[in-house]
Amino acid sequence: MKRRDIVRTLAALPLVAPSARLQARSEQAGTSTPINLPISVAGQLPDPAYVGRVVAAGPPASVLVYCLAPHTLLGWPFQLAPAARSMMEAAGFSLPYLGRLAGRGSTLSLESLLALKPDMVLDIGDVNPYYESAAKSVQEQTGVPYVLLDGRLNDSPAQLRQAGQILGQVERGQQLALRAQAILDSAHQAASPRAKGLKAYLARGNDGLETGMGQSIHTEVLRLCGLTVMGDEKTDNRLGRISYEQLLAWAPDILFAQDDVFFELACTQAPWNQLKAVREGRLYRVPALPFGWLDGPPGINRLAGVIWLNALLEGSVAVPRMYSELQAFYSAFYGMSLDSEQIKRLVKGLDPLGSTQNS
Known part of the structure; x- marks a missing residue:
């Protein structure tokens, strides 16, 4: 299975109900008003329709991008375990390790970031002055737009919706958000x-x-x-x-x-x-x-x-x-x-x- 095949598969999957129980809960969840989480943007984000190259600053962001728009993810900010890499390869999806953008703890240099020619950097974490300052610093030194999303586990549905809008995957973001809400509501x-x-x-x-x-x-x-x-x-x-x-x-x-x-x-x-x-x-x-x-x-x-x-x-x-x-x-x-x-x-x-x- 080629990388383009998994992209097609992922695009179609949200329309399939996981089970009657979760489907019913998903429909209930969809009636509530979506919550907008705090968001910080440094630089001018590209038109979502043209987002094709994304660097995830940290591990949580990389999983979010992979779930929503795997064709845009340029690599992993953390080392996958060999067994995890085997699963990815079996599914037709294999990406290199890039390192992470984390201020003084970064393992991805700004030079390497520029060489990747990303359309944006996406990160998940606390939207506070410290992390906003770090994001602004990266953007000012590289010119690459940097978006920081807030949220914890209970905020997963909102994260999926917001990131889906940014990445040009509105429908997929909404469908996965409904699934996430159903899982959380049940728990x-x-x-x-x-x-x-x-x-x-x-x-x-x-x-x-x-x-x-x-x-x-x-x-x-x-x-x-x-x-x-x-x-x-x-x-x-x-x-x-x-x-x-x-x-x-x-x-x-x-x-x-x-x-x-x-x-x-x-x-x-x-x-x-x-x-x-x-x-x-x-x-x-x-x-x-x-x-x-x-x-x-x-x-x-x-x-x-x-x-x-x-x-x-x-x-x-x-x-x-x-x-x-x-x-x-x-x-x-x-x-x-x-x-x-x-x-x-x-x-x-x-x-x-x-x-x-x-x-």
Whole structure:
């Protein structure tokens, strides 16, 4: 399958309903007034009809552009895992690693940016004076228009609509926004009866001692699904490290492992396997192909994680529906036609080609 084939496929996919349940919710969501998020633009944006070359400043933006207008994305600002690259290649979509534009932490130089001859740079983050200043600096030094969109996970429908307008994909943006709203609405309704009932911890890194602090963007899916997130009581809204003693004191009911190494460690070795969540069989490896389901990056890719976690908390009765909804999500958002067995492999942390997600 050639790159142009996946573009044609993606253009057609939003018109196919993921399921009767989500379709009904999509129609309901469409009756509400769209929310416009804060937006910052440096320079003069091109006519959306002529946008053909886009540089995504960071990982969340790259996933957004890929879902809406994959033919415009010039490359990835982060390194895809080999298994993720294999999935992309199998779907007929392969792009190079470019690096990211992130102020002093940039790995894409302005010279390299100019050499790409982009029509614009698109970024997602907090629209505040600091990031607006960084965007303006890039635009003034290169002449490349730079647009910064705001929004968190709950704002995914608005992000899709706004980015769809900017990228000349209004209809696709609207269709994906309806799907995103249906997923979020379903999770919100299910979260109410379980709110504050279960304590959850997101373990990042090889030792599992990095996590989101203070209502961090990295743990949004857990909160959205009604879990009490360990680390939310901290004051810093960022990633941070804790001690094993702190984790033991928190005694989470559910533990989510982002990393294969830590997952194996927690399953088999002390003191990790003495944690309450592990002893009671509630340690879960977070799926991450081609993008993370709970984080990595903190973009619209996490909608898959909302589907997964919502079903996980509901119980085995929800599993068949989860498979169906994930299949529809991958088709509509990523242009990947996966059968039921392949979806089951993804949930287990495997890719359709049979490797582990981090291999």
